[in-house]
Amino acid sequence: MPPTSIATQVHGYQQGHQLLASSIKLAKQDQSVIDRLSDVAGPLRPGEQFEPYVSAYPLPSGQFFILARTWQDLTVPRAGCVRTLSLVISTEVWAAAPGLRGFVDLLDPANFPSEATSIALSAAPPAPLPPVPEFYGSELLEALFLEEAKPVAVFDAPSPELIAIRLLTALWPAMRSSFAVSTFALSPRKIEGRSFDLIFAPKDARSRFAEWGGRRIDARGTQNARHRWTGAIVDRVFNAPFPSLLADQEMRLIGSEEINKPAALRIALLWDELTAKVGQSPSAALGLLDIANSRKEGDPTTFFALQPILAEATERAARTMPNNEAWDFVGAITRKMHRFPAVATLSSLAPAAMQLAARSPEGAIKLLSQPDPHGALSSLLSPIAAGIGSHFDGAAEKALLGAAPEVFTSLITTDSHLIGVVAKSHVLVEHIGDILPSVSSTTFEAVRDVLLPVLVEDAHATAATPLIASLDAEGISDEVRLLSRANDFASDTLVKLVLSRARDLGIMTGLRDVLLELEFSPSRDSFLGDTFSGDIRDLEDLLEDERLPNQFVAETLASALRRATANQFRDAFTDERLVETILQTLPTDNSDILWRAVNEINMPVALQLDVFVRLPSESNSQDRVALASRLLGQILRVRFGGDESASIAMLLNTIGEGLDGSWAVGQGLDRHLPNGIVGRNLVSFNEAAEPARTKIVRVVEELAHQLSDRYTLDLDEPAMKATNSLFIASQKTQQREFLSAAARVLPTLLRSRNTPVSSLIATTFPPVYRELAKEEAGPDFLKFIPFMDWDRCKSARRV
Template sequence: MIIEQQLHGYRQGHELLSGTIRLPPRDQDLVDRLSDLAGPLAPGEKFAPYLTCYPLPSGTHYVLARTWQDREAPRAGCVRTRSLIIPMVEWMSDVDPWTLSAVVTDVGPTAPCKRLSVEAPKGRPLPPVDGAGIELLEALFLEDSSAVAVFGASSPDLIALRILTAIWPSMRRRYTISTFCNSPRTIAKKSFDLVFAPIDARPNFSDWKGRRIDGSRSGSARHPWASRIVEAVFRAPHPSLSELDVFGEMAGDEEGSVQSLRLSMLWEELSRKVDVEPHAALGLLDIANTRSSRRADLVAGLTPAFARAAQAAVANFPPAEAWRFLQVLISKLGNTRWRLSLARSIRSLTASFAAQHPRDAVVAIPSLLEEEGGDFLLSGIAQGLSDAVPFEPVAHMLAELAGRNLLRTVLAAPELIPMTLGVESGIEQPLLHSMADASADERSQAHRRMLPHLVVDKHVDLLSDCLSEPTAQQVVSEVEHLLQANGLQQPMLNGVIVQVARRVGASRDILDVVVRAKNSDIVYTMLKDLIQPTPTDVDWILDTFKDADPRRATLLIDTLQEASRDELQSIFGRAGHLRRVTAVIRSDARSTELLARIAESVPMPAGDLLPLVIEILPDLAGRRGSVLAAKCLYEALVQGSDPSYDKQLATLIDRTGTEVDAQRAIRVGIAADLATPIVSRNLVLFDAAAPVTRKRFINELEALTDMVMARRTLDITYQAAEAASRMLWDSASVNKRGYVRASARLLPYVMEQHGPSASALLVAVFPPVYRELQQESLPEFLSFVFMFLDWDRCKIARRGLAQAALHSRWRPRDVAFAAARAGDAERILRTIAKRDGGMSFLTSVSNDITSIPEPAKKQVWRAIKQIRSDSSLRGKLPFDV
């Protein structure tokens, strides 16, 4: 190591005498000043050579100077000073201050300057410092940083060299020491860090703002760390504070601060206390968290101590303070692998602690969760709460937690959710409110955890929340779970499933699960609520349940009763479905109402509608049955004829009552384009209808007349013509004038028909016309019936009737019956008798006279008897021919 030097002394004053280096002006000015004596000497005062150590302002070199008193100088107070100019790099490395002090001393105060090559020997032990020193080291390293002045020290050079040797490089780089001065020394107006002065010089330090220490006095240690520092600096053969550097940071400290040393000392002290004073662990963590370079090694080494501190806190602190300690401990560890290494022991500890003091644990939860580290402790707390016996009081306490705290707590331990949900604690609503404040991830986790345990009705709101946004498959899986857990016997839970299934379109899949449950009123209700009045759901009922299963009919009825008109039309608009459903529900007493709605709402062929209406009519009271009967009558009238159908149709007509549209029924049922058998049947059934219904028909004479006359040929059966005749005849009692007009219209038509059916109508239409002809004033509408060429209109009518009767296949008894009703049987029959074949005609009447009802029969018999007794009939009477 090459060292430059300068020698200062008295020539024309105190000045540079020789040197091996030219320094910058500022650096040189400082060396020039500090090489001189500080403070005046008293007359005759002598002093031993002393050291002055300081950095140059440029920072390139450090100065270690030895000053001797120059007794040969011409004036008092002169000194000679040899300054070693040491490169700062070398000074901060392994240079030995003791060796440099020896070099400058050996060269002495007079030898001319030359460059020195110095090899610093390694490992040279230094003599110890006896006596005073504790107070000095406390002031330098353990108290607030300030300049120190030591008065009356016995070995200042040794003290200074040991301190320079012990301190770390960055501190040595800036450290300033003078082992003798009669007044304060400064650099750039800043006092030296450490100066030594005679006791007599103390008055010169009256303005000293730093610390004053009596170097002649042995003081006792005021700091617990002082003895360690004294041993390292003043006693050890090789002075070094690095041995106390727990963190290994002082060697790289750029600022030269004593803070690292103090923290190292504090670290060692806390490490010794951690087993008996748990809070010491927190202090260690605080220190470790400030030492980024060594943090990993430091914390890893203390992990067992942290565990012991936690155990001590739990064992000795009040519960609230213990929880606070654990929270602070975890928060200071942060999210690191060291916390993970402590996780098992801390979790076990907190679980045990919470189980022993559950109330205190629950009370602590809100404050713990407000601070960092609370989440880490929560899992252990939750585990401990789940182990508490009895558990029900714990559940009640948990229910009092506000906001997200409850949800975060029950999620912290898998066992806690089933336990809280399994007791009567009223926790369900608090849990629901807690989820409302939770994050999306927390809600999702809560839903997954809770669903397996939501199996009774008190959980209904929680289940609804858990299934707020499910997939169809998730809903099916939940129903499968509930089937296993409670057999679907919880109606409120079932209601949630039904609502969700409808929302996500999973009703059919849910039905396939529910139908496997043991039947009960609750399960049946769930089935009913899941089924909608749609064709596919109706088919599902029909296909799923066996004939013997009573649910088949009741579900069908319950489902269809809820259907709208459009829905019923959609369901039964398909071929065969009405018969299939009717066959299933027929035995149920409620089927009548349902079938009536179907008949009222669904357009269907008469072949389907009529049997349906016929079946339910006996059980439909009042007007509704009549309206329904009337509704299907008009379609039924045009259907083909067979005995069973005709019987049903007769029942239908009877039931229509006052609701029947008789005119429409007549125009539909006797339409000209309708087959003869159907028309004949309809006329017979109209006539045979119940009195109330029949009265409606006989009031529609015009329609009846129109429809009969619309048939070009009166091809209806004789029985049908008789029925029409009876209705026409009976209409006189309700509308005589209309009856007469109808008869007047029908008689010409009938007179032109040659079949026997015409004679049956003649019985009703001839009498009123004949009677009107007997009146003096003839209505205009009768003028078209006969061609009246004689003043005797009745004679013309008799002749026309006789002509038609003898030239057709009319039944003679009908002609006689009509004559009797006309009130002129003898004259009418006599007119016929006078014609060719007339007597044979009368014989036919006589043979069939028993079929003529009274009193007409008596009139006819009397007329025939009178005619036969008249001998004049053996020849023709010109008047009547």
Template sequence: MSGAVHRQRHGYKNGHQLLAGTVKLSRTDQDLVDRLSDISGPIRPGQLFEPYLTFYPLPSESYFVIAKTWQDRDAPRAGCVITQSVFLASEFWERGEGVRQAFAYLSKLTLDTESSLTDDDERDYRPLPSVGDERLPALVEALFLEDRKPIVVFDPRSSELITERLLLSLWPSARQSFAVCTFALGARKIGGRDFDLVFAPNEARSKFADWTGRRIESGASAAPARHRWTTQVVERIFLSEAPSLPLSSLPDVLQRGDRNDESVLRLSLLWEELSQRASSSKTAALGLLDILNSQNVRLAAAPQMKLVLDHAIGMAEVSTDAEDAWSFLTALSAKISPSELTLFSERLTDAAMTLTRRDPMGSTANVSALRTQNRDIPKSLLRGLGEGLATPELNVAASNSFQLSTDLMMALFAASPGFAHALLSPAALENTAYAADLAQEIAQSDSDRRRELRANILPCLSSPEAVDILKALLRTASPDDVLEAVETIARKTRFEESAFDAPLIEAAIDADALVAVRNLAIDYVDLSGADRFLLATLRAEEGDVLWLAALNNVDRRNALAKEFVDRLDQRDLMRLLRHTAARDELLAMLAEDPQTTASQLTRVLASANTSITRTAELGIAAWPWIGSSEREQLATRALERTMRDSKSADWPLTDRFFAVAAPSLSGRQLVQFASPATAPAPLVGHNIALLDSVKPVAKMVTPYLSELTERLVRRFDNLGPDAYVAWARLLSNADPREASTVHVAAATFEYAMQVTRFPASPLAAAAFPIFYRHLPTKKEVGLFWTEIDRRKSARRLLVDAFTDSKWPPADLILTAIEADITEKVVGLISRGYRAEAYVTQITNDAERLEPRLRKAVLKALQSEFDLDY
């Protein structure tokens, strides 16, 4: 035999012992073979028995032993036997073909010889006859359908045939460990346990008095089967042509292959029974599902179940017993894992929708009852209920017949888009109490429920009455939730509902998703509402302006910047402009099209502390496009800073702005701006020159010359020649007949007398003639001298100021000519110290004058001095 690896022969030789063999076993294995090769009990005198078979595994599991034992009638003592033991490889014994070969081999094995068979001979199997024994049902029940215990069968009629059929039916793993003996005069043990099955003659019943296993007595009449599958198993094992256990209907995933056992058999029998009933019974389908769940088997591993469950759902769908149908669908859903329930979601929804449309009120009542029993209604069934209720004919929103509980209504909103659309139309939400109650319920829901509600309710919201519902839906929303909400609202309303702006923006801020929301909204290029929404997201914060400045669509960016500035109140704008980057970016955007943004640009310039030159540059650009009030605002802010803080490097640009902007202010403002007390002398001097450089400005300033003079005479630093010339020119433009002009001239002359170290001679030249003419007619002109002859004192002050300073000497003569006191002044010069030298200085200085003036100077001197001109 191809699977026979080794053999041993046992018999009597001074006792029962090993006579021959081809294998050396371990002590434990050999002791077992020595013991089991002997008969298991004493033989009565004269008792004869037929050869019997023994099958068992070795403790080491190295081999499986099949043995045939004969009664040794030639032995010198009674009760001796001869046993041929064959050691089979485990993998050979696992195969059913190996069992057939083993029995074929044993049937040809004789007492005296060993058959030497070829594989062809071994495969010439005899057909297996069926077994007729009324005790077979009891044997099957003991082996497979009840708790396993060792079994003894008394007085069997076909022990070898029963054994062969049984071994052929067993699973490979069970066959490897199954120990059986076809003739035993007492209990047989292996490794401390009883054989699984032994057959014994009636005479040996007393030897089994202490037997703790199952006993199947001889002559027993056929008892009724204790299990509904008994007959089926008996037929499969002992009556069919090919003995087997009924496992074929069981899905492969529930079988254990070579390791199947009695529990798998019982599972298979139950599966086959339920499968047959499932075509007409919904509960049978639930039973099949229970089997899978009890074995932790997923539906995907048993694809045939998809058809079974679909059929069961179909039976529920057409059932006239709505209560039973809803209960079944709920139970079915509960038995399917959430991940696999999606396979049936559409089918369950369709069934629930059909049931609801057939009996809407009954379906609602059934679902409500199931929920009160704490039965978990899956979303797919709730969706079907909601969609079934959401028909125009039912008009659930306007009907009080359905008596939906708040909890069930919220569940339907979360599960059914159609239900949400039916109950959340703009017309329905005009009921403010209904909308408020719904918003409150949503707000009190947990975050998972709100996420489900958002999915179905957001696409329904389009009217301002829904704003509180939107707020409730967005409570504690995550960044992704907020983005999804904004996108949904955008698709539904095209951002046309401004009432939704605030809830969406507040939720975005709370979720730290405001920038992401803006980035989403900016993609809606053609929607005017999108720009409104974007503007609503922009706050008076640096980051918001930087986001706006980074947009690629320049036209849209600048338009948004313009609107953004308009929306800011002055306080927020001032706070924003403290951030340098925000200020610069905002100005850059507005400056790209000053004609369009002139008003906003002016406001920012007037509020921002940007550089003086930048202010001047942008102010010039915006000036043609702004109104008078804006011009005044910009000019006030910019010129005040310019005339207080500018540097000489700024003047080329700031002077241009001054020429444009100064006429928008009053003369008094300009006087005040031009003469700040804290500004350095060069800047004040430049400012005075500016006042005179623009004719309209000079004209505006003249009425306020007294105020300007009052502010300037307090300074005793060098304002520079241009300033003194401008000051003098402003004084010259004033009406000399006005008392105020005379006072200004007197104050100016007095100031000039104190700053002879500076090039202030133009002041003296301009002021002296004005106030000098009024000395005879006015006793008090504000001078500090007290002589009675005030004119004489004035003349001397004038001459001393020129002769004692570096002032241009010719200007003294020109001043005298203007005051019509030439002779008196020349006389004072002639009587002075070093008169000739000073006259020389005058004549030399006169060379710079134009011919007419030079001639007048020289002519005036000739009255006292001999000059050749």
């Protein structure tokens, strides 16, 4: 390091005391102070002489500090004159100097000054200082540092310069840069109205300090120490080879408002005292924190230096104090650490807080429930949560149940292990569900983030319900994957909650995509199937998604239709395009769905027949017969496509013995029906199996009546053949009814000259003719044949 340049000034007598030489130009106010203080303080008595003395004081500008030596000048004729050499030192250099011997050496008392030059001050390590002989120093140091701050005058001190140099060396930078001392004065001295902090005076000058407001001390006297720190500071200042009152670490404790005051030393001494006591009395740590917090500017180094001390205190308190007292102590420590970095607080208190929380969870909850305006107690959340979770029992459960919602939620969102054990407690899960509506949105989201991953069972539904109901599309996807990993969708309740939320968000397609990305399992397919409701859009997606296996589609379709509401069911079975696909896809063993369709939905006849055909044939119950009868009544009067005759015959066969032949003939052969429909119905009647066909045959008279209501029979050949077959069957079993039917239909047949009626005429005419030939009056049924003369056979032939 290059040597420091020190400017000098020389003052002495020249027509009065004045500046004789200077290597620096100072501000007027600073120069005025040096001009005055370079002269001796107080008048010398005639013939009085003194040894060269030292003065040290700051200049008003604060830029420079003066270290001066004053000689009695016997070279001038005027008595009482002095010569003073003043070192003009940068305040910064003066304050930071590790030792002052280098400066003092520049003021060699053997060299009477005659000129002012800039002097190079070489950097050298400080040298040890000799002790002060026959000087106890207790009263002086007590007056300067441990009692009310007043200027001090010391009388009759041995080696005042050594005492002053030791004291200046021991002072910390801020105090040294403002401390004013003179090793010889015959009266009080001041700077800008402020008394010197310390002056040394001869014993016989004591009377000149009678009106002075400072402290007067007899250096030769002895006095017992009045303060517990007296011995310590005496050793530091007057006994140690390298005097020092405050170490660098101790100075960091001192705030800027006190760093240049004696109180700074008292703070440091109290700090050391409390630090030593922590091992026996944990409460001493509170005092240390008071000191640290009393500083306006917190020093991170101090905070971190306190960590092991506070950790020791809190751990000792946790081991030795009753639970309630220990929690009170931890709480007090925590509040006093509100200005500390969070990591320092946590590392200092975490072990004790965790230990106490495991042993006394109710105390932990009580502490966290207290007012905390600075948010200091929040630093304990993590260790308390870890402690409760590590020793979770009935007491912990009870404590959490009694905690305020914000405390409870803060704890469970802090520690993953605690949230895991809480999820295993049925009552706590229920409690979470109860309190969630009352927490803030921020807390709710925090709880959701940590809690949902462990809510995977039906028993968790109470807490999971509001959480799942708040998820967005991405959250739903994550929840689906979580439930898959956790237990392969073992919780039906949670699956339903996810389904409900996805449906509310309108993201069922996205939900299905996520499920299809997962590995196959029966549970996954069950969940996937539940995403399809009876809604027509869901059914369309189900039937059109090529990624889905056919069996899955069929089974899911049946399940969805069973769950469908009345409106959904109706929409599905009235959409002509969709219903055909439904009927083609639906498994054959789902007759309950088919029955619902035909009973609830007004479908086209063709679709009703399609449904009917799919109903199990063995279910020939009364309901099936009733359905067949209802369908028969519709299709006998309309065209509906396909093999219509076969379909009608099928229905007739289903009805069987329950068929009302007269009703069927009346519906199927009504004179208002088109000939083609009537012909088709006749073919169907004839193709019906027993006993339905027999029911038709037995009402051959009704059949003939319906046909005879038409002027002619414009029927095709299959229809006429079928009619002839029915008449022939009637002739074999019901001859009288046959004759009546033949007589009724014969005139219509004979008028149908363009229709293939020959076979039916051949069947009906001979019996009628024979009857006419037999009896003179003839039976009543022959009344349908008009007679034009007495020969009825002739009339019949004519007809």
